[in-house]
Amino acid sequence: MERWFWLQELEELCTLRIRANQSYGASMAKGIMRNGLSVGLGREYALAFGERGACVVVNDLGGDIKGGGKSSSAADKVVEEIRAKGGIAVANYDSVENGDKVVQSALDAFGRIDIVINNAGILRDRSFARTSDVDWDLIHRVHLRGSFLVTRAAWEHMKKQMFGRIIMTSSAAGIYGNFGQANYSAAKLGLVGLSNTLAIEGKKYNIRCNTIAPTAASRLTQTVMPPDLLASLKAEYVAPLVLWLCHESCQENGSVFEVGAGWIGKLRWERTKGSIVRQKNQKMTPEAVQNKWKEICDFRDADKPASVQESLSTLIETLSKIDAGAGISQNPSNGISTNSSGINPLMAIGQKLTEVGFTYSHTQCILYALGVGMSTKDPDYLKFLYEGHEDFSCLPTFGVIASQPSMMDGSLSSIPGLNFDYTKLLHGEQYLELFTSLPTSGKLTSQATVVDVLDKGSGALIILDVHTYNGQELVCYNQFSMFVVGAGGFGGKRTSEKVKGTVRPPNRPPDSVITEETNKDQAALYRLSGDWNPLHIDPNFAAMGGFKKPILHGLCSFGFAARHVLKHYANNDVSKFKSIKVRFVKPVIPGQSLQTEMWKEGNRIHFQCKVKETGELVLSEAYVDLRDTLEEGKKPSVAVGLQSDLVFAEIGRRINEVGKDLVKKVNAVFQWEITKGGNTAAMWTIDLKSGSGSLYKGASQNKADVTFTLSDEDFMEVVQGKLNPQKAFFAGKLKMKGNIMLSQKLEAILKDYAKL
Secondary structure, three states, X not given: OOEEEEEEEOOOEEEEEEOOOOOOOOOOOOOEEEOOEEEOHHHHHHHHHHHOOOEEEEEOOOOOOOOOOOOOHHHHHHHHHHXXXXXXXXXXXXXXXXXXXXXXHHHHHHOOOOEEEEEOOOOOOEOHHHXXXXXXXXXXXXXXXXXXXXXXXXXXXXXXXXXXXXXXXXXXXXXXXXXXXXXXXXXXXHHHHHHHHHHHHHHHHOXXXXXXXXXXXXXXXXXXXXXXXXXXOOHHHOHHHHHHHOOOOOOXXXXXXXXXXXXXXXXXXXXXXXXXXXXXXXXXXXXXXXXXXXXXXXXXXXEOOOOHHHHHHHHHHHHHHHHOOOOOOOOOOOOOOOOOOOEOHHHHOOOEOXXXXXXXXXXXXXXXXXXXXXXXXXXXXXXXXXXXXXXXXXXXXXXXXXXXXXXHOOOHHHOOOEOOOHHHEEEEEEEEEEOOXXXXXXXXXXXXXXXXXXXXXXXXXXXXXEEEEEOXXXXXXXXXXXXXXXXXXXXXXXXXXXXXOOOOOOOOOOOEEEEEEOOOOXXXXXXXXXXXXXXXXXXXXXXXXXXXOOOOOHHHHHHHHHHHHHHHHHOOOHHHEEEEEEEEOOOOOOOOEEEEEEEEEOOEEEEEEEEOOOOOEEEEEEEEEEOOOOOOOOOOOOOOOOOXXXXXXXXXXXXXXXXXXXXXXXXXXXEEEEEEOOEEEEEEEEEEOOOOOEEEEOOOOOOOOEEEEEEHHHHHHHHOOOOOHHHHHHOOXXXXXXXXXXXXXXXXXXXXXXXX
């Protein structure tokens, strides 16, 4: 049996036939004239299908990119090229608005049509306020209506023969939006909706419909992309995806693919779990929406509905829950009520606890080191156990000990809105960040603030921020996440942007593992550092909590794991320790062995802890961030005489002068890794996201939006305008991670504020 295909792009169409022994068929052609050459997606499709035995109808109205004019030369040239290679092709010059004529030309020439590739397009870019009715209507007539008319003309023929393959051509602008392309974006996303419906209606007739969003060099993209980038986005990198989706053995249906530069990615819709914001027989209020906003927008564990039916099922389930009495407990004033456990976030959030001082000597530093498992059996630990050691140091995680009194002695129970049973208080998560190495003795003062209270249903989560100072200097910052069992259900939000999030480890075996046995007296020893909870020493009290034996402090396990990371990845150099975050999962019985599994990802060491004897997870989704660590096996280059230092000094001076304006303009954090001889020689952070902006040496203290890596020499070439950043990127000289689009703003900063 012979199969016949046609496709259309930019007022162009092609029909093809493949013989029984051919695997592929279909294409269309579009001629883009540049220096006498015809280029673009259409031409690539036509040639590719023609080479595989398809008979191609090349349709091109021959207009310009704005939809004006008419010419037969573009289609004729592609037909000639196909024939010159031994293929079969004819030309057609109808507009896609005459879809029935376009399809009829295929039927007249070859008697059958099996594939339609809708790829017609023009541009009339205008800012939204300047978009005229003509600009809007013409774009939709060509892109959306043209695809509808051509596909409709072929639809019945495909149904009768029980076979069809349809491709819609959308765009990244349609998926994500783009300035100045409101008309184009709306039409391109409309094609996704059209494709999704055709996929449903055509499935029983063996008609498959999919959408591609290609990025390739064409006469449309040449107006909005630089030549260097266009050269890397060849149309030949898109055609293979189209050929596969049109293959009779490909059953993909109703999908969207981004494609370009040799990369293909499938997209899908995603939806948060959402939140019920009304209660049966009660008025739904905007205050209730506000209070649930974070939960409404939380994409963790998101759903991925694939049909209208799946989408509606959530609403049906919601109605059932509301009828059963679920939903939020409201009052007329604020949408939140204090439940029986006495939790009211509106009263508690923002409340400061009493400032508390903590005076200590080297004795407490040593006692803490012993409490988290250090021993003189390991000579590397002597610097933490002997005050006379030339490098005597305080373990970084001692920062939690210094800050704990602010919570324990700072009258947490006196905070209004936090009236609950303290025997039901559990330590959920912990974050610690150091701004300088901890002194081995002195007096520190800590100020705790309730920054948020979350409703987790089964309980309430209290988020407590503690800032600890040595005089006027900020030494460290802790965030305690405290879970109150049974105190949920007060109608509060479930998530908060103020929470320092945990991070899942990489999906691969750990890079390194350290296993260490705890002492049977470990909890008794650790409690001498200040946590006197009898749960960790008194068997009777532990039994009341449901434990067979007293359990180890979670912060003791925290200390074990942190020193494992510090030893393995920082050679016990406390100056390299920046921050740590852990989630407490299950308790440890003193005497059990802790197994720390670690993964290195740049300056971040992901880790988790298990009880070796049971395999149960103790600490999860945890990480330690280190300062200026180098890749293993590389020796640090001496960062002396780096030319880039001069540039960063100039940037820093300018930030001091006009930082506020830059923060408003840029709103991003950039991290630079400067290399010398293949090794990291320096790291710089440009923070233009907070305050009046700042520049500092070292890794970003907050998550960087973009990270750049390049040599000192290439950095200077870029800054001085001798090396184009795009060329450097595609040549592999400049590496970028994160939101690459923000790099355009940095280029302007370097140009305007760091000229040499």
